[in-house]
Amino acid sequence: MMVSSVSILASLSPYILISALLLYLLLEQLTYLRKKGNLPGPLFVPPIIGNAVSVVRDPTSFWYKQSALAGNSPGLSANYLVGRFIVYIRDTELSHQIFTNVRPDAFHFVGHPFGKKLFGDHNFIYMFGDDHKSVRRQIAPNFTPKALSTYSELMQVIILRHIRLWEESCNGPMSLRNLVRDLNLETSQTVFVGPYLDEEDKNRFRTDYNIFNLGTMTLPFDLPGSAFHKARMAVKRLANILAVCAGKSKARMAAGEEPTCLIDFWMQPIVAEAASGNPPPPHSRDEEIGGFLFDFLFAAQDASTSSLLWAVTQLESKPEVLRRVREEVGSIWSPESNALITVDQLAEMKYTLNVAREVVRYRPPATMVPHVAAVDFPLTKTYTVPKGTIVFPSVFDSSFQGFTEPDQFDPDRFSETRKEDQVFKRNFLAFGWGSHQCVGQRYALNHLVLFIAMFSTLLDFKRLRSDGCDEIVYCPTISPKDGCTVFLSRRVAAYPDLTLN
Numbered sequence: 001m002m003v004s005s006v007s008i009l010a011s012l013s014p015y016i017l018i019s020a021l022l023l024y025l026l027l028e029q030l031t032y033l034r035k036k037g038n039l040p041g042p043l044f045v046p047p048i049i050g051n052a053v054s055v056v057r058d059p060t061s062f063w064y065k066q067s068a069l070a071g072n073s074p075g076l077s078a079n080y081l082v083g084r085f086i087v088y089i090r091d092t093e094l095s096h097q098i099f100t101n102v103r104p105d106a107f108h109f110v111g112h113p114f115g116k117k118l119f120g121d122h123n124f125i126y127m128f129g130d131d132h133k134s135v136r137r138q139i140a141p142n143f144t145p146k147a148l149s150t151y152s153e154l155m156q157v158i159i160l161r162h163i164r165l166w167e168e169s170c171n172g173p174m175s176l177r178n179l180v181r182d183l184n185l186e187t188s189q190t191v192f193v194g195p196y197l198d199e200e201d202k203n204r205f206r207t208d209y210n211i212f213n214l215g216t217m218t219l220p221f222d223l224p225g226s227a228f229h230k231a232r233m234a235v236k237r238l239a240n241i242l243a244v245c246a247g248k249s250k251a252r253m254a255a256g257e258e259p260t261c262l263i264d265f266w267m268q269p270i271v272a273e274a275a276s277g278n279p280p281p282p283h284s285r286d287e288e289i290g291g292f293l294f295d296f297l298f299a300a301q302d303a304s305t306s307s308l309l310w311a312v313t314q315l316e317s318k319p320e321v322l323r324r325v326r327e328e329v330g331s332i333w334s335p336e337s338n339a340l341i342t343v344d345q346l347a348e349m350k351y352t353l354n355v356a357r358e359v360v361r362y363r364p365p366a367t368m369v370p371h372v373a374a375v376d377f378p379l380t381k382t383y384t385v386p387k388g389t390i391v392f393p394s395v396f397d398s399s400f401q402g403f404t405e406p407d408q409f410d411p412d413r414f415s416e417t418r419k420e421d422q423v424f425k426r427n428f429l430a431f432g433w434g435s436h437q438c439v440g441q442r443y444a445l446n447h448l449v450l451f452i453a454m455f456s457t458l459l460d461f462k463r464l465r466s467d468g469c470d471e472i473v474y475c476p477t478i479s480p481k482d483g484c485t486v487f488l489s490r491r492v493a494a495y496p497d498l499t500l501n
Contacts (some may be wrong), residue, residue, distance in 0.1 A: 001267070005059075005274055006187070006274050009058070011228075014139055014143070016275055017071060017128070024312065024461070025047045026046060028048070029044065029045070031085075032045055032085060035078070035386045035389070036078040036085075037460070039076050039077055039078040039087070039382060040070065040071070040076075040077045040078070040385060041069060041077050041079050042079060042080075043081070048082075048083065049080045049081075049082050049219070050080035050082060050083070051055060051079055051080060052081045052219055053079060053219075055081060056217065056218060056409050057376070058092075058220060058470070059107070059217075059474040060472050060473055060474060063367070063368070064237045064445065065080060065086040067088065067090050067391075067396075067397055070088055070089070070090035070091075070397075071087075071090070071249065072090075072091075073232065073294075073382065074086065074091075074382070075089065075090045075091025075094050075378060076089055076090070076091070076094065076379070076380075076383065077090075079389075080219055081113065082114075082219065084113070084388070084389075084390050085386065085390070085391075085394070086113075086381075086388075086389065086390045086391070086392060087387050087391045088368075088391075088392045088394065089219055089391060089393045089394060090394050090397045091394060091397075092375060092397075092398040092426060092427050092429070093382070093426075094379060094393075094501065095237050095395075095398055095429065095433075096392055096433060097379060097428075098369075098393045099369075099393065099432060099433035099434040100433065100434045100438070101377070102128070102371065102434060102435055102436050103128055103129070104128050104374060105374060106373075106374060106375065106377060107371040107372065107373055107374065107391065108126065108371060108372045108374055109297070109369070109370075109371050109436050110126070110370050110371060110372050110390070111295075111369075111370065112216060112370060113220075113370050113390055114220040114228075117220060117228075117232065118215065118220075118232055118235060119224060119233060119235055119291075119294070119295070119298075120168065123291045123292065123294070123407075124293050124295045125293040125470070126182060126293070128396075129426035130250060131282070131283065132435065132436075134282050134283060135283050135468030136439060138266065138269075138270065138281055138284065139266060139439060141263050141265045141266060141268065141269055141439065142262050142266050142439075142440075143442060144265070145340070145343065146265075147262070147265045148343065148442060148446060149263065149342075149343045150259065150260065150265075150311055150446075150447070151191045151443060152340075152343060152346065152446055152450065153340050153500050154187070154190050154191050154194065154261070154339070155187055155191065155446070155447050155450050155451075156237055156340050156341060156450055156454065156498055156501070157340075157499075157500060158183065158186050158187050158190060158242070159183065159187075159450060159451055159454050159455075160454065160458075160495065160496065160498050162179065162183040162186075163454065163458055163459060164453060164495055165180055166488055167459060167488045167489065167490050170487065170488040170489070171283070171484065172487070173464040173485050173489065174313060174485065174487075175482065175483035175484065175485045175487065176308075176309060176483060176484040176485070176486060177305070177309060177475075177483035177484060178483070178485075179296060179307045180305050180308045180309055181301075182206075183308075184300075184304045184305050184308070185205070185206055185209060185300055185301060187304070187447065188297050188300055188301050189205060190261070191261060191262055192245075192261060192262045192263060192293060192297065193242060193245040193249070193261060193262070193263050193293070193295065194260055194261035195252075195261065196245035196248045196249060196261075196263070197241070197245065200267040203239060204237070204241070205238065206383065208234040208238050208252065209228050209238065209297075209301070210235070211231055211234040212231045212234045212235055212238070213231075213302070213475075214227050214230075214231065214235070214279060215227050215228050215229075215230060215231020215232065216386075216476045217316060217474070217476055218231075218232065218476070225340070225432075229325070231331045233413050235294060238294055238297070239290040239291045239293075239294045240279070240290060241290070241295040242289070242290035242291075242294060242297075243286040243289060243290025243291075243339075244286070244290075245263055245289045245290075245293075246263060246267065246286040246289035246290055246293070247286045249261075249263040249264050249266075249267040250267045250270070250271050250286075252253045253267045253268045253271040253272075254266075254275070254297060254443070255273045257288075258271065258317070261353075262294070262296075263289075266289070267289075270284050271363065278379075280456040282446075296440065299438065299440065300440060300443070301367065301475040302475075302476060302484050303365035303366055303444065303477055303481070304365075304444060304447060304448070305358075305365075306363065306365035306477040306479050307359055307360060307363070307365055307444075307448050308448065308451050308480055308485045309479045309480060309483075310359050310362070310363040310479070310480070311355070311356070311359045311448060311451065311452050311455075312461065312486065313407050313434065313454065313470060313480050313484055314362070314463055314486050315355075315452070315455075316461055316462065316463045316465070317485070318409060321355060321411060324335060324351055325351065325352050325355060325452060325456050326456050326457060327459050328349055328350075328351045329352060329453045329456065330344045330457065332348050332349060333345050333453070333457075335457060335458060335492050335494075335495065335496040336492075336493075336494075336496070337496070338496050338497040338498065339473075339496070339498075340454065340500075341450065341454075342497055343356065346446065346449060348452070349453060350447055351411065352397070352449050352453055353414075353445065354411040354412070354413075354414040355411045355450050355452060356448040356449045356452060357411070357414045357421065357445070358409060358410065358411040358413065358414065358447050359448065360430045360448070361399045361403070361428060362409050362430075363401065363429060363472075363478060364395045364396055364399050364429075364430040364478075365392065365430070365477040365478060366395065366477055367392065367395055367396035367474075368392040368394050368395060368396070369392075369393050369395060369408055369432060369480055370390055370392055371387045371389055371391050372388065372389070372390055372391075373386065373388060373389045373390075373391060374387065376389050393429075395429045395430055398427045398428075398429045399427065399428070399430065401427050402424040402426075402427040403424050403427060404418075406419060420461055428462055428493065431444075431478065433454075457489055457492070458492055459489065459490065459491050460488070460489045460490075460491045461486045461488050461489075462486060462487045462488065463484070463485065463486050464482070464486065464487065464500065466482055466484075466485075468481050469481055469482035469485070470482075
């Protein structure tokens with residue numbers, strides 16, 4: 001009798017498994033539809049992985065469709081990615097509700113749809129309350145006028161070196177995407193931890209950051225050998241390298257040396273606190289600093305690459321804007337002086353700064369800022385975001401709301417007479433909003449202004465135009481589809497001889 005029952009169960013097991021799977025898939029669809037409620041979005045989503053393949057294959061089209069579905073009302077749309085329900089937010093005021101409610105019992109900033117898997121659990125971007133305020137206070141010395149002046153000098157030497165290399169090796173049209181990425185990687189390494197990386201570390205850094213970049217654009221399957229797993233391991237290695245740099249900086253600052261890079265300005269007051277006999281500030285261990293530094297690197301690296309590429313595309317396609325930039329820069333700084341652009345001269349470049357601001361508004365590098373709902377959150381009168389939902393406030397869509405003729409690239413919108421940066425301040429979300437607003441926005445704008453000033457002054461450039469060359473692609477921040485392919489030639493009799501003080 002027992003044998004007979006076992007035999008029956010064995011014969012039925014395939015049907016039981018199939019029934020269980022079908023039940024699971026049915027429940028998955030019903031759960032999706034329940035969470036979706038009255039929001040626009042697909043009525044059916046592919047099982048288990050949802051529409052993740054569409055995101056990886058063509059992220060531009062996927063997010064354009066989500067934006068179109070959201071429309072102006074209700075300003076929200078829904079979808080499903082690898083077991084996670086998502087809500088896309090097009091409306092600026094609804095995005096503000098997310099940014100202003102980053103706290104343990106509302107929304108958690110994650111930086112990437114699967115950020116905690118990729119970055120780990122204990123990074124700066126995941127902090128709240130007193131912990132978050134404590135670290136922000138610690139990093140305040142990183143962005144003082146003295147610190148920004150030091151970074152500005154380092155940036156200019158690196159920008160000049162790369163500009164010369166590009167022009168001297170230009171035998172025809174060249175795509176700037178990877179070249180600008182290399183420039184920014186050297187800038188980040190030098191400005192953040194300059195004297196503490198040897199050549200071997202720099203090469204490992206470059207390799208691991210490229211592995212990380214690839215992982216951000218793949219399906220989040222953390223299996224050995226997968227691109228996502230390799231990216232997660234690369235993050236750990238990069239954070240470890242940066243932790244070692246933090247330790248070296250502490251030793252150097254303890255010896256009374258002057259700060260020469262960002263980590264020095266950060267470690268100097270921490271070391272002084274310890275020297276006075278006080279306990280070290282919270283979250284100041286080398287390992288923690290290494291993780292925080294990687295957060296800054298992630299925020300600065302690809303965002304800057306995106307902005308520099310879009311700056312070149314807009315300058316090339318807007319001759320009047322380019323003429324005005326060259327005229328302003330030429331009245332303030334001359335390459336023949338063989339002198340670095342000073343912080344006072346940088347402050348005088350008001351129109352060039354407005355061009356940089358307009359680049360960031362017109363093509364915000366990080367088009368969305370993912371958060372996770374920690375609780376059921378009533379976002380509108382008719383829709384409550386379910387707990388566990390990944391919400392995507394769209395910085396890109398906000399940039400085209402409110403502003404005068406928002407589809408036009410117009411640096412004068414930020415002039416003293418129009419002041420659209422103040423009038424439509426709530427729509428300018430490229431650097432975030434609220435308690436997690438980007439701490440390095442002045443740093444980022446300085447770098448962009450210096451690049452625009454030097455690139456425009458030292459080089460003539462012409463795009464190689466092709467069908468769809470200005471279309472947006474994600475990699476992982478947005479860039480022109482053609483990688484900004486240009487012809488370059490030297491515009492000055494001789495490049496300036498720039499040296500650090």
